[in-house]
Amino acid sequence: MLQFAQFGAGRIGAIHAANLAASGRAALRHVVDVHAPSAAALAAKHGATVSDTATALADPAVGAVIIASSTDTHADLVIAAAEAGKAIFCEKPIDLSLPRVDACLAAVAKAGVPMLVGFNRRFDPNFFELHRRIQAGAVGSVEQVVITSRDPGPPPVSYIKVSGGLFRDMTIHDFDMARWMLGEEPTEVFATGSVLVDKAIGEAGDIDSAMIILKTASGRMAHINNSRRAAYGYDQRVEVHGSAGRLIAGNRVGTTVEQADGKTVSTDLPLHFFLERYADAYRIELAAFLDAVEKGTPMPVGAEDGRQALVLADAAYRSLTEGRPVTIG
Template structure:
């Protein structure tokens, strides 16, 4: 194996792991060496498809020929696996969120930092070509000084109540992507977080102690403001948009559509819907995310998203959860302790 080809172990063999397996295999700088999963058959299927081996997680972590691991297991295992993998000298790309517990994530952050190994958190949306183009345009100063960010982020349909109950809640499970997006676009963490949430889509979600629709306002030290809107249900598809107002203009990243067909009849002018969900919308983002990880690890350059970013987003989720309950703004500093 050439020193510039990453030998990758994939931990987890579920749906999103399959997406990562393709990205790993088609990237010229990496190769899928091994896959593990508590469901052995699932691991074997992915392994066969890409000429890799199905092995145990232990075997993967102990194999010195494996340079990097991609963690796509259930959330409750993330912190442990990040710690074990970095201790074993691997570079790590871990799916979001780091943990449902901010304290546990902060502990993991401390332990991992000591190893000096690179840990990237899978905030794939930063690599969406539309959002990345917006960030690049803002950084080039194309709209002057940035002032007001709006994030619209609606899922097509709510997950099962059983999932809701173990998800950590909308703020930690769903809006965490948008908290990271705000941090990415604004280039800073907010000072305070104000949340209003409701369970108007499905009262059972409210009965389970969660909200399904929420608006969160973020206030920044320099006077800027961001607002995030989430809904668990947009029947027309995955609605993922950004708007950034600046002193010299507005940037908007709009939805990607299923196709460009437009039909004009007596009923109106009808076009295609947004792509249905994250697998359709963010497929190019997953490939770009992996490519960025490979480049950073292989060249030793800075990771574009770090474990610190994962902890920062989690802290905002924690603050939003508290604010939605009390009705009052929560300072991020209080949450971070």
């Protein structure tokens, strides 16, 4: 049974640890977190030991790591884990700096360890099925992709400041989704944005609302729209237009109850919280990581995917700043 060291015992770390326990295929051996009570609680819950990084990575019984700590620690942990020969499950983003991401990729390549980057949405059953149908030819050749990605509410400005900004923190998921659905690398990015939700976000140097167009060499196009606030919940939809039809993956709702009264016919709002919306995705993502490690097959979302999404995010910022489309690669 694969033994894990996990870095980060916060909200997302707790999810991964719980999925690991429930998988019945792996065990949590070490928990590392700068916040000692969190580490202790998570370790206790899953029968693991609180460790420091060096100890955890030096343990020969550990075959894999989950990196779910704060973003600024990811790169060092990836490199150290690679050098220790561990399989790596790393939350997105690998890092906010492309050179550091490249250093990670180099370390991973040199060590020959498998690495999955946590683009959890690829494992959402809805988006996964949509993509499966594209692959199966259900709508012919892909021509245009429209991604709606709107958070229920903005994070605190303190988080915004260290997040790398909207494109690297939030849109990065959508860049990955666009690449996956387009089936081709975008070669041009045009991004525009505004501060419409919260002036404090603008004062922190970021935007809270954005629209983006990506284009590939063969002329396929993708549109992304983002907002840090959606009054009605977490809005996560993908629409793909192909030569033979259209595929849409919509939001998940709490219940199927429909109420008709003297005013309207109403149904449930989309699930509000990302941990709830993507609960299945996180579970399946970890299972996919375990599958790939166990069978030695390629990771479904690899380090290169993590890098490429950041390339698009960086290009989007350049486009936003310079007011022109930016060419990639």
